[in-house]
Amino acid sequence: MDALLHQVFAGLASGGIYASLALALVMIHNATNHINFAQGEMAMFSTYIAWSLINIGVPYWAAFVATIVISFFAAAAIERILIRPVEKAPVLTVVSVFIGLLLILNSVAGWIYTYTIKSFTSPFPSEPPFGNKFVSSHELGAIAIALFVLVAMYLFFRVTPLGLAMRAAAENPASSRLVGIRVGWMLALGWGFAGAIGAIAGMMIAPLVYLDPNMMAGIMLYAFAGALLGGIDNPWGAVIGGFLMGVLENVVGALIGTELKLTVALVLIIIVLLLRPNGLWGHKVVSRV
């Protein structure tokens, strides 16, 4: 029982990270109908930026905030410079650009930082909180930060005029222009948020998986799976899907063994998608291509 509880907490910690990344995927997907295959590498690169800052002596939380800000602007710039020109291009062209971006970020990170793994500090104490034996401080902290990010994004989209404008631009660009919304900037802003969320996710996962240019490959598989499971067009669904993936991964890992956990999790998802092709909470049936 204790062991199971421990797995659930560990699952919620990684699940929060998958949920954040899944949300970032959904945001870009809803705005552009594209899956950002480079999301994970963007997060990885952000984490290296944080590592560099910490390495030159910047205090952790200052580096944390600076990394988020840098990642926000870098991602927005990527949208303007790389993605904008292929906005109306065929899907395969766009996918190629995403894959290209993924490879560039990966190899530039390898070139600058080498492929040897680095440890990445956690901002949280190394002893478990309140002397409990179920959850480490880092796990609890990661869960709290993920929840904070998700709630902040929710409030931003629900309450602020800018959030409303971003939802409008994603749904109906033509009508959005007719009320004076600068749709192009809304897309860049969406990318900025996706970059910032990715940075946070990367900095939270790195203490657990160590830092190397390929660190996000496995993570993104779970995040993609979570987004598909919940519904790639539904932010709520994707977030819940992300958490589910985290818990599933850890519990299955404990029950069956870590070699098979990814396989089992993916098989479960394939079954769900066969029964509900749009995910558990997805609604769009048609795909605009």
Add this chain to the structure above:
Amino acid sequence: MSALLEAQDLHASYGGPAILKGISFTVGEGGITTVLGANGAGKTTLLRAICGMCHRRGRVRFAGQAIENKATEDVVRLGVAHVPDGRGTFLHLTTEENLRLGAYTRHRDKTGIAHDLERVFGYFPKLKERRKQQAGTLSGGEQQMLAISRGLMLRPKLMLLDEPSFGLAPLIVQDIFRIMRAINIQDKVSILLVEQNAELALDLADTAYLMETGQVVLSGPAEQIRSDPSVRKAYLGY
């Protein structure tokens, strides 16, 4: 009446063949101009050309400024509310969110927006009842009311209306035309109205243009157009 909007030799296309082939027209300050024409004449394209939604060439002046090279958002920000063909509803957002988006260009003006919401609810009480309802679930008539209201929330100087009567029951159409007149008189909004319903449009407007395949074939005061024999035969049916 001085001209609020003035187009000269306006050409437009969607990248292929020319759809507008050199059109000139004006909308007077405080006036209502209507554009009539058969399906495919280019009426919708005319409205799109004004606010930069298609390729265009020629001169367009609005309130003394050249706007023929301005992006859609920038034309809108000058005070041009375009109520588009098909209504352009944000289907997944609520009625109120649709209306708030109409006021996006002045979203910091909280009290003004609250005041304007009440004003459009005064024109269209139905919308107040549907305030929290997803706009995609509104009826066609309600969505047309919503589209006009969304335009009003901009506090425009000029409204471009694309067939507001399309697909609506006669009673609702009358309602909407009554309110357009009120908007014109009370809110001092000038109007450029594209319509198939020539009877109602000529009643409302002071100036009318008749379009055929991308060109103006007849123009003048609405009264005069109404009594033109060919218009009577083709558009009024008597």
